[in-house]
Amino acid sequence: QVQLQESGPGLVRPSQTLSLTCTVSGGSISRGGYYWSWIRQLPGKGLEWIGYIYYNGNTYYNPSLRSRVIISVDMSKNQFSLKLSSVTAADTAVYYCARARKWSPFDYWGQGALVTVSS
């Protein structure tokens, strides 16, 4: 059974960089076949796809966030990470990591990590 778990600071100051890591267990990122994604849920609102990464480093990003986002993978730790720069209060959300085949639905999700942007 694949499991994903987000980790990182729950509070980030405005203009700083939000950093989160997703640890994958029960399956190897390096095996291929799946894309590893970040999705966020703004308070009281719907889901927003941030982007995803393949084990070889290929990435796809939401155009609305592309200029501020970097998703990277560390196969030695079976982890992938999100960096979102120049954050504002509008980036306050629950951030989920999830797994999918390319352009297919997300079949496994982490439990989510609430990140608040505030001074």
Add this chain to the structure above:
Amino acid sequence: QSALTQPASVSGSPGQSITIACTGTSSDVGGYDYVAWYQQHPGKAPKLMIYDVINRPSGVSNRFSGSKSGNTASLTISGLQAEDEADYFCGSYTSSTTLVFGGGTKLTVL
């Protein structure tokens, strides 16, 4: 890219059927059979309920079904049960090689 449009809320009584619509454009919902539906209970991660418009993952009740007509996809839940009360989100692939979700629909079982 704009989010897909869903009604903010729907409701039904136990045993009844409800349908939730998800409206997009020919660049997403209407252009591809890559529509998925997710169920989310409060404080929990979303759970995949329908994929590729009409397919159910293993373990999902056959009371859940999906369909599509033009730029609108629909999720129907028959024989409503109290446990179905949750938020439901649709999602689709887009012609811009991105993914887009709907704003979510809160289902209340009366």
